[in-house]
């Protein structure tokens with residue numbers, strides 16, 4: 204499970220993954236070439252939050 208998020212929504216995504224998997228997620232900074240949009244708003248994503256499973 205990967206969630207692409209902007210800076211504002213990192214915590215929200217991490218909370219959701221913790222709720223769903225009961226594990227602390229992996230947080231990685233996206234390289235600027237990746238043009239992804241935040242899952243929760245129209246801003247460009249800055250981080251990807253992923254579960255270990």
Ligand SMILES: [Zn+2]
Nearest residue numbers: 209212241244
């Ligand atoms: Zn956002």
